[in-house]
Amino acid sequence: MNAPSFYVRDVPIYGNTVLAPMSGYSDLPFRSICRSLGSAMSYTEFVAAPGLLRNIPSLYRKLLFTPAERPIVFQIYGAREDELVEAALRIQELQPDIIDINMGCWSPAVADNGAGAGLLCDPSKIGHIFARLTQALEVPVTGKIRLGWDDSSLNHRLVARILAENGASLIAVHGRTKAQAYKGNANWQAIAEVCQTVSIPVLGNGDVKSPADITRMMAETGCQGVMIGRAAIGNPWIFAHKEREQVTPAERAEMLIRHMTLAIEYYGAELGFDLFQRHATKYISGFAGAAHLRASLANAKNPSGVLYELTAFA
Numbered sequence: 001m002n003a004p005s006f007y008v009r010d011v012p013i014y015g016n017t018v019l020a021p022m023s024g025y026s027d028l029p030f031r032s033i034c035r036s037l038g039s040a041m042s043y044t045e046f047v048a049a050p051g052l053l054r055n056i057p058s059l060y061r062k063l064l065f066t067p068a069e070r071p072i073v074f075q076i077y078g079a080r081e082d083e084l085v086e087a088a089l090r091i092q093e094l095q096p097d098i099i100d101i102n103m104g105c106w107s108p109a110v111a112d113n114g115a116g117a118g119l120l121c122d123p124s125k126i127g128h129i130f131a132r133l134t135q136a137l138e139v140p141v142t143g144k145i146r147l148g149w150d151d152s153s154l155n156h157r158l159v160a161r162i163l164a165e166n167g168a169s170l171i172a173v174h175g176r177t178k179a180q181a182y183k184g185n186a187n188w189q190a191i192a193e194v195c196q197t198v199s200i201p202v203l204g205n206g207d208v209k210s211p212a213d214i215t216r217m218m219a220e221t222g223c224q225g226v227m228i229g230r231a232a233i234g235n236p237w238i239f240a241h242k243e244r245e246q247v248t249p250a251e252r253a254e255m256l257i258r259h260m261t262l263a264i265e266y267y268g269a270e271l272g273f274d275l276f277q278r279h280a281t282k283y284i285s286g287f288a289g290a291a292h293l294r295a296s297l298a299n300a301k302n303p304s305g306v307l308y309e310l311t312a313f314a
């Protein structure tokens, strides 16, 4: 086997593209597909620390994974140091390889309550949280950040330095502020600044849409790896450095069936089919026959009703 691309403390990472955590999308079926095509590690969707402490079963379900997904990163969010530490200790028992703290979620329900990107408003609190976490946990602890709350409070360099000084083993940086949500372009120059500030590995994130973008982001920022979110939905082949147009119709049809089968195995027929649909529309968008297949998917009562159409999509 080749040498690792980088280490998250003592966890070797083979490869330099990683599926981004995406609530509602980066579940076990989709993560498994991306991991098999080259995503170098698996991040769970973010999970609320307070909910974990209240033992909400649906949240623990989001932390199920398969051995083939390792290294597996459990991502949690919360506003309170004690809650984050307690929740992290509890989920460490489920044997993740890494635990990650979300400091990027812009949703008002999260950020306005001091969690997610809300933490960026208080860098010294981030320092305390990471000092406690890295002291309490056996697994490496990592953080995913944005550039700051808004353009007038960019603090990515400060936050990155504080994370590294308090034991973080990797930083993923989405090159936008909280205020931007997904507007404008991701600022790759700012990602480069984080890379220059710390010596722990950095995953650059934001607007990587093609294999050429992967190469360009690595060259322009000096990041150790590239995290890909939206462009991977319906296009997991990006982790095999393949252009979307290079994927043959037969491969696409096979993947649709594989994804649907995994989703149904994991969630059961009804919920599995439902969750698969949001991926399916992305797999097919822009290709001939997409409108017809989209209508068949929407009208289908059950998975077997669309198997023929999925196969015919080839």
Ligand SMILES: Cc1cc2nc3c(=O)[nH]c(=O)nc-3n(C[C@H](O)[C@H](O)[C@H](O)COP(=O)(O)O)c2cc1C
Pocket: 020, 021, 022, 023, 024, 025, 044, 045, 046, 075, 102, 104, 105, 144, 174, 205, 206, 207, 208, 227, 228, 229, 230, 231
């Ligand atoms: C639907 C959706 C859900 C997301 N959920 C999460 C999440 O649970 N945790 C997280 O850290 N980021 C989350 N993100 C942000 C992504 O991880 C990533 O930072 C962002 O999409 C920018 O990368 P991209 O341009 O490659 O999509 C989410 C993004 C989307 C579009």
